[in-house]
Every structure is written in C-alpha cells, then in structure tokens.
Amino acid sequence: MSTVRTELDQEALHWLLRVNDPAFEAWEAWDAWMATDPDHADAYWRLAEAEGDVVEALKAAPAPGVQRIMPRRAFALPRRSAIAAAVAVLAVGGAWIGWSQRAQPWIIETAPGEQRNVILADGSEVSLAGATRLALDRRRPRDVRLEAGRALFEVTHDAAHPFVVEVGDATLTDLGTTFDVTRLGDGARVAVSEGIVRVDTRNATATLNAGDAVVATPDGLESRSVSPEDVASWREGRLSYTGETLAIVAEDLSRALNRPIVVSPSLADRQFSGSLTTTTEVASQKTRxxxxLGVSVVEDGEGWRLEP
Known part of the structure; x- marks a missing residue:
C-alpha cells in the first residue's frame, strides 16, 4: 500500500471514529472532507463496510469470553486486513456495536425554485426539486425518506440491497431504476421512467413499470399514465401531465415557480393534459x-390563486 493510500486510510479511520461518537456534531466538516476528493468518500465507505463486517461477526459470536468474540475469519477481509484489525481492536472495547448501529441523520433541503443533485454512497443519484426535504441515514444509504417536495431517483442496481423510499404512508421498493416521487398534501405521486418499482400503502400494493404512475392517497392508489421521457422533464423546466388534477398541478407549480399557488375548490378535481414551461419570466407566466389551464390567475398575497 502506498504512503498516500495509508495516510488517506488513516484520515478515513479518524473520521469514522469521530462519526461513531454519540456526541459528534461536525457534520458540515465531515461533508466538506467527503466532497473534497472522490477518494475520500471511497476510503470512508470502504472502511465503514469493513466495520460492518466486524459488527456482524460480533453480533453472531457467543456471548462469554472476549477470545471467542472475534472468529479468525473476521480478520481475513480481502485487501483491508489492517483496517479491519484496527476496527476490531476498538470493537472489543464493548461500546462499538452501540455506536455502529446509531443512526447518523443527514437532511438535504432545497429552497423553493432551487434544484440540487446529490450522489449517495452507493452511487445512486438524487435530483431534488424546489422546496424539497430529503432525510437520509449515513449508515443506511439505500433507505431514504422524502419529507416534502419532489425528487428523481436514479438508482444503482444492487439485488441484495433494495433501495427504499418512504413518502408519507407509502413505501417504495426498487432494485435499480429511474423513478420520480412527489410528496403531496394528502399522499404521494410516483412515476417510473425505467425499471420496476413496488408501491406499498396501508391498504394497497402496486407494481409499476416504465410509463406507469400512481397517486397514493388515504383512499388507495389512483393509476396514471406518463411518457417515460417526461418523468424527468421538470429538471429542464417542463412539467408534463396526462389527466392530472389541477390540485396536483398547482402543487408542482408552487415548487417550480417559488410562489404559493392554490386552486379554487371547484377546480381542484379538473383534469389537465399537456406541458407547462416554468422557465419563462414571471410577468408572462400568469397569462400562459x-x-x-383554462382558468383565471388571481394575485393572492405573495402567491396566485387559480379560479374559474
């Protein structure tokens, strides 16, 4: 192993030990170090994976006697024996398992009208629309929760570890595909561009293929159809719909245009099919x-109201 590699692994081990401390609060510094160089993230997650192997060995070992806690094979991790040994020494101390299982929350937020791309530890990519809040756990990078807004997931295939998105009362399970998720006021919308996604709610289940979409509400799942190439079109400033209600269209417009947009109750269930461009100047947006939409757009404080 080169000197540079050894120093990098030592830095990564230093960060892993700090992150495992229940009192750790320097998440911004950790994020900055990880983003400085792709090799930093590679070294950190490689070490974290080695740690996970050791923890699993400890959990499966007989309780009495330190000598029996670490089976000999646990020290034979390919190409990382030195790292695994360092982690194992700390593990024998007793508190390591508790630290390693502690959640490491990571919140990503965007302002209204903002977009942001994030690369997760497994290589999956998430594109966040405006006014979006995504909750992750650094120890479980393939389990995320969409708390608000809209996100496009381009998932790295891993058949042994499904990618799971929680949004409201719905759970989405994916093995490697591209799909779009929106947190709505009373549920969620899911649209698939590529691959297969399973949607589970309290009272319904659906399997979506490319071109399929559903809106999950407390009443169940409402089927939608979508052109696969339009699933990600919002990233280029184009919102495309096929038979979508104006209530949901208004929610999308609010995120994209950075202004609250509500719809008159008498129009909420009216369906719209077509495309809306969100990159034009605000002055022309109302007229367009x-x-x-075939509505009147009325000033309503800082936002707009769609009326008959």
Missing part, C-alpha cells in the same frame, strides 16, 4: 397559465 391562464390560457393553457
């Missing part, structure tokens, strides 16, 4: 929306 009124014409395309």
């Amino acid at each position: 929306l009124a014409r395309l």
Whole structure:
C-alpha cells in the first residue's frame, strides 16, 4: 500500500471514529472532507463496510469470553486486513456495536425554485426539486425518506440491497431504476421512467413499470399514465401531465415557480393534459397559465390563486 493510500486510510479511520461518537456534531466538516476528493468518500465507505463486517461477526459470536468474540475469519477481509484489525481492536472495547448501529441523520433541503443533485454512497443519484426535504441515514444509504417536495431517483442496481423510499404512508421498493416521487398534501405521486418499482400503502400494493404512475392517497392508489421521457422533464423546466388534477398541478407549480399557488375548490378535481414551461419570466407566466389551464390567475398575497 502506498504512503498516500495509508495516510488517506488513516484520515478515513479518524473520521469514522469521530462519526461513531454519540456526541459528534461536525457534520458540515465531515461533508466538506467527503466532497473534497472522490477518494475520500471511497476510503470512508470502504472502511465503514469493513466495520460492518466486524459488527456482524460480533453480533453472531457467543456471548462469554472476549477470545471467542472475534472468529479468525473476521480478520481475513480481502485487501483491508489492517483496517479491519484496527476496527476490531476498538470493537472489543464493548461500546462499538452501540455506536455502529446509531443512526447518523443527514437532511438535504432545497429552497423553493432551487434544484440540487446529490450522489449517495452507493452511487445512486438524487435530483431534488424546489422546496424539497430529503432525510437520509449515513449508515443506511439505500433507505431514504422524502419529507416534502419532489425528487428523481436514479438508482444503482444492487439485488441484495433494495433501495427504499418512504413518502408519507407509502413505501417504495426498487432494485435499480429511474423513478420520480412527489410528496403531496394528502399522499404521494410516483412515476417510473425505467425499471420496476413496488408501491406499498396501508391498504394497497402496486407494481409499476416504465410509463406507469400512481397517486397514493388515504383512499388507495389512483393509476396514471406518463411518457417515460417526461418523468424527468421538470429538471429542464417542463412539467408534463396526462389527466392530472389541477390540485396536483398547482402543487408542482408552487415548487417550480417559488410562489404559493392554490386552486379554487371547484377546480381542484379538473383534469389537465399537456406541458407547462416554468422557465419563462414571471410577468408572462400568469397569462400562459391562464390560457393553457383554462382558468383565471388571481394575485393572492405573495402567491396566485387559480379560479374559474
């Protein structure tokens, strides 16, 4: 192992030990170090994986006697014996298992009208729309929770570890595909561009293929159809719909245009099919929306209200 590699592994081990401390609070510094160089993230997650192997060995070992806690094979991790040994020494101390299982929350947020791309530890990519809040756990990078807003997931295939997204009362399970998720006021919308996604709610289950979409509400799952190439079109400033209600269209517009947009109750269930461009100047947006949606767009404080 080169000197550079050894020093990098020592840095990564230093960060892993700090992160495992229940009192650790320097998440911004950790994020900055991880983002400085792709090799940093590679070394950190490689070490974290080695740690996970050791923890699993400890959990499966007989309780009495330190000598029996670490089977000999646990020290034979390929190409990382030195790292695994260092982790194992700390593990024997007793508190390591508790630290290693502690959640390491990571919140990613965007402002209204903002977009942001994030690469997860497993290589999956998430594109966040405006006014979006995504909750992750650094120890479980393939389990995420969409608390608000909209996100496009381009998932790295791993058949042994499904990618799971929780959104409201719905759970989405994916093995490697591209799909879009929106947290709605009373549920969630899911649209698949590529691959297969399973949607589970309290009272319904659906399997979505490319071109399929559903809106999950407390009443069940409402089927939608979508062109696969339109699933990610919002990233280029284009919102595309096939038979979507104006209530949901208004929620999408609010995120994209950075202004609250509500719809009159009498129009909430009216369906719209077509595309809306969100990159034009605000001055022309009202006129365009009124014409395309067939509504009146009325000033409502800092936002707009869609009326008959």
